[in-house]
Amino acid sequence: MASEDIEYRRLPGRGVRRQGIATAARTRLWLARDHVLSVDYQWYAEDYKRFYFRDIQAVILRKTRTARTINEVLTPLVCVVLALALSLSIAGGFTDGFAIFWWIIVAVLLAFLVANILMGPTCVCHLKTAVQTEELPSLRRLRRARKVLARVRPLIVAAQGEITLGEIAARMGHAAGPGAAFAVGGDINAPLEPPVA
Amino acid sequence: MSIPLVTCTRCTAPLPGDVFNLPGLAPCPGCGQDLQVEVFPALFQSFAPGQTGEAIMEESESSCFYHPQKKAVLPCDACGRFLCALCDCELDGQHICPSCLETGKRKGKIKSLQNHRVLYDSAALALALLPAVTFFGACLTIFTSPIAIYLVVRNWNTPGSIVRRTKIRFILAVIFASLTLLGWFLYAYLIFVLTPRHAHLH
Numbered sequence: 001m002a003s004e005d006i007e008y009r010r011l012p013g014r015g016v017r018r019q020g021i022a023t024a025a026r027t028r029l030w031l032a033r034d035h036v037l038s039v040d041y042q043w044y045a046e047d048y049k050r051f052y053f054r055d056i057q058a059v060i061l062r063k064t065r066t067a068r069t070i071n072e073v074l075t076p077l078v079c080v081v082l083a084l085a086l087s088l089s090i091a092g093g094f095t096d097g098f099a100i101f102w103w104i105i106v107a108v109l110l111a112f113l114v115a116n117i118l119m120g121p122t123c124v125c126h127l128k129t130a131v132q133t134e135e136l137p138s139l140r141r142l143r144r145a146r147k148v149l150a151r152v153r154p155l156i157v158a159a160q161g162e163i164t165l166g167e168i169a170a171r172m173g174h175a176a177g178p179g180a181a182f183a184v185g186g187d188i189n190a191p192l193e194p195p196v197a
Numbered sequence: 198m199s200i201p202l203v204t205c206t207r208c209t210a211p212l213p214g215d216v217f218n219l220p221g222l223a224p225c226p227g228c229g230q231d232l233q234v235e236v237f238p239a240l241f242q243s244f245a246p247g248q249t250g251e252a253i254m255e256e257s258e259s260s261c262f263y264h265p266q267k268k269a270v271l272p273c274d275a276c277g278r279f280l281c282a283l284c285d286c287e288l289d290g291q292h293i294c295p296s297c298l299e300t301g302k303r304k305g306k307i308k309s310l311q312n313h314r315v316l317y318d319s320a321a322l323a324l325a326l327l328p329a330v331t332f333f334g335a336c337l338t339i340f341t342s343p344i345a346i347y348l349v350v351r352n353w354n355t356p357g358s359i360v361r362r363t364k365i366r367f368i369l370a371v372i373f374a375s376l377t378l379l380g381w382f383l384y385a386y387l388i389f390v391l392t393p394r395h396a397h398l399h
Contacts, residue, residue: 057240063231172214
């Protein structure tokens, strides 16, 4: 019976998948010879989802505003706390216990801000197969998602073959005529209207 | 052929082909969100209809174990029963009958079909460690440590995580639980043997 051991290599990124109002699972991606494994870690159990390279139809990265919002919130906060710490230090000296406390707060907030800036913009990553479009919560940063995609793409290409931009255009055009699928919100399976002379 | 549909993951608008496989981000025509869409040939593949199996024409032909009226095409790699094209389930290059597939999945013998595993090593380690490091839970270690050791002994050979291979959690759980129990024995020894009351009795 098919039960041979599969070698897995860890892919970068970790995230949290919300499963309800109060429950969540940590999630990571692992790479095998012929598939990507998404592992959801709960307390004392693991749940697995396999995405075979031959079945992956598309990977969709959508840039989000989360990183920008964090920066927009943290920057004024750091400035306010920094001003507070400075004023306390000037008034009571840099060795004042209260001032030291606020300097620690400044350092922590600044560390978060710098880490957020260094990690780059955030994104949401989805992986599409014929039967599902699955979100990959471990790929929340655009740079990391691209890194993983660059690592997985050659394996998918090896399993399925390459498709060029021309082929994509030809196949989509052949399927429905130019621009038919591009009508936003329209019924893509609706019959085409005759071309206007 | 129907058009393969890739939609924006925010507004669900169908995406045009000119945003596919670009090196950078492109705006969604529906909501304007920046997207990077990588598509692969599987998107344009149509699915072949499933095989139903040929009916037996001559008496000399072997029949399927599950469908006596259908022609057998190959034996099951696990149990050896003759299978028709309908009953042939191909998995990792092997041909298995539905019954063996079900049994293999239920008993966890087919690794590629497993989608859930209990991590007894993590449970044992948590039982050995967590109560010990909490102030009120420390009293519970007299119960949790033997349970942790039991879990290790009972599940040493139970398959653990698919992706992690080491037994380090089991080993650490045994070490911590043993040390805790040793601490309890030492405590009991000090209380009951070396206290002045007992010294007086001697």
